[in-house]
Amino acid sequence: MGIILDGKALANKLAENLKEKVKTLKNEGITPHFCVINIGDNPASKIYVHTKKRRAKKVGLIQDIYQLPTDTHQEQVLALIDKLNADQSINGIMVQLPAPKQINADELLERIDPNKDVDGLTPANIGRLWLEDHFVEPATPAGIIALLQHYNIPLVGKDVVIIGRSNIVGQPLAALMLEQNATVTIAHAKTKNLAALTKKADIIVSATGQAFLVTAEMVKDGAVIIDVGMNHVNGKLVGDVDFDAVKKKASYITPVPGGVGPLTVQSLMEAVVKLTRRQNDRK
Numbered sequence: 001m002g003i004i005l006d007g008k009a010l011a012n013k014l015a016e017n018l019k020e021k022v023k024t025l026k027n028e029g030i031t032p033h034f035c036v037i038n039i040g041d042n043p044a045s046k047i048y049v050h051t052k053k054r055r056a057k058k059v060g061l062i063q064d065i066y067q068l069p070t071d072t073h074q075e076q077v078l079a080l081i082d083k084l085n086a087d088q089s090i091n092g093i094m095v096q097l098p099a100p101k102q103i104n105a106d107e108l109l110e111r112i113d114p115n116k117d118v119d120g121l122t123p124a125n126i127g128r129l130w131l132e133d134h135f136v137e138p139a140t141p142a143g144i145i146a147l148l149q150h151y152n153i154p155l156v157g158k159d160v161v162i163i164g165r166s167n168i169v170g171q172p173l174a175a176l177m178l179e180q181n182a183t184v185t186i187a188h189a190k191t192k193n194l195a196a197l198t199k200k201a202d203i204i205v206s207a208t209g210q211a212f213l214v215t216a217e218m219v220k221d222g223a224v225i226i227d228v229g230m231n232h233v234n235g236k237l238v239g240d241v242d243f244d245a246v247k248k249k250a251s252y253i254t255p256v257p258g259g260v261g262p263l264t265v266q267s268l269m270e271a272v273v274k275l276t277r278r279q280n281d282r283k
């Protein structure tokens with residue numbers, strides 16, 4: 001029976017350490033301050049934005065929410081980003097995705113000052129990550145690495161299959177795991193015979209948004225299972241993994257909720273503090 005990787009407990013522990021760092025900054029007269037731009041009324045996005053706000057308050061950060069209507073024009077968002085880039089009192093900026101269809105999200109991300117890019121999604125910071133420069137790490141991959149480290153789960157030489165190739169999870173996680181000398185395969189919706197890959201994997205990370213995609217038959221005995229997915233099934237939040245069945249074969253497994261999610265929010269807060277510290281050290 002797999003050991004449950006308790007992301008919530010680890011996030012709470014890391015939050016205590018972060019509070020100390022924030023206190024040190026505050027003693028220097030600096031309060032980390034970041035902004036979340038949310039366009040439209042995607043219900044999941046609204047929940048994420050408010051979860052972040054609660055967590056930010058808990059560790060002592062200021063988070064502003066710019067809630068823009070669904071029919072907002074691209075130029076209006078670009079102008080807002082320009083204003084926040086120029087504002088010396090703002091340390092971090094992020095755009096909550098997905099955005100409405102008239103919005104070109106890539107252009108928005110490119111416009112964010114890389115020094116304030118808390119999500120690590122600007123081209124400059126994506127490039128840095130692949131060059132093993134940890135200027136800022138995307139929150140979900142950073143949270144997964146923190147979880148593996150906390151439970152002393154090694155990556156060196158391990159066969160990892162990451163299911164999902166998004167710019168916020170699969171791709172940056174592959175960069176971080178490769179850096180730690182894992183052998184990484186990225187699978188996606190066009191992958192032929194996913195089960196043939198996952199059956200050989202020491203570590204499986206699933207980030208697809210497809211409930212029950214990863215079944216017990218796809219997992220080898222003793223594998224480590226990281227479930228990033230967040231899916232609502234019959235009013236209940238579930239991951240991508242058939243948790244009850246897979247837990248019996250896994251050595252370690254993350255629950256949903258209470259696994260990767262809390263660490264994602266914690267890692268975002270850490271990114272805000274890191275960027276704030278760097279901006280002020282440069283002054």
Ligand code: NDP
Binds near residue numbers: 168190207208231265
């Ligand atoms: P995207 O929709 O951007 O990407 C999904 C990926 O999954 C794509 O690469 C897609 O392949 C792949 N995929 C979809 N279906 C299959 C399938 N049947 N077999 C193999 N691959 C498949 O999603 P995100 O990365 O933004 O998010 C993924 C999930 O993780 C969502 O449920 C999201 O809510 C959750 N999430 C959770 C976070 C947390 O903190 N816990 C943080 C971020 C996301 P292709 O590219 O070929 O289309």
